[in-house]
Amino acid sequence: MTPTTTPYQVISLCINGKSLRHEVATDMKLIDFLHEDLGLTGTKFCCGLGVCQACTVLVRSSHTALAEPMLACVTPVSALDGQLIDTVEGVVGPNGLASVQQAFLAHFAFQCGYCTPGFVMATVALLARLKVQPVHVAQLDEAIEAALGAHVCRCTGYARYHRAARELAMQVLRG
Ligand code: FES
Ligand code: FES
Secondary structure, X not given: OOOOOOOEEEEEEEEOOEEEEEEEEOOOEHHHHHHHHOOOOOXXXXXXXXXXXXXXXXXXXXXXXXXXXXXXXXXXXXXHOOOEEEOHHHOOEOOEOXXXXXXXXXXXXXXXXXXXXXXXXXXXXXHHHHHHOOOOHHHHHHHHHHHHOOOOOOOOXXXXXXXXXXXXXXXXXXX
């Protein structure tokens, strides 16, 4: 049998505000590209099956589009040609930590922290969505559950993550 060769493709991406062109194997997963080719190891690999959400990054088609959470462990990087990608390394505030990270700290949301980058990215996406598509306060818990409910935290910080996200979301809704 003739051995098959992996096809390669040159893609353009904008990652955390930096544009790049890169040759990638068409079946290379985004998380491997981030870790091995770019040295961005903040996005965590856990189940590798698209279940736990630890590997969540944000993807947009343009600077004005709403960012959508995407699972880096199951997404081939070649499928993201031309897209803008934000990882946890790009989430920073004026003095270091962004407000989402400060809120998670203040609420003691995490222990080992392995799930935290995924929760950070999902919460960033939720807050950005609430800015342009606000919900009634009565629907806020449901919106938070929709954004964070599938994320697995083996240290069981669920209620604290939810409280921290709710505090930030209320600030957004109050303007
Ligand atoms: S590592 Fe990607 S969903 Fe679990
Ligand atoms: S803080 Fe340990 S898995 Fe969530």
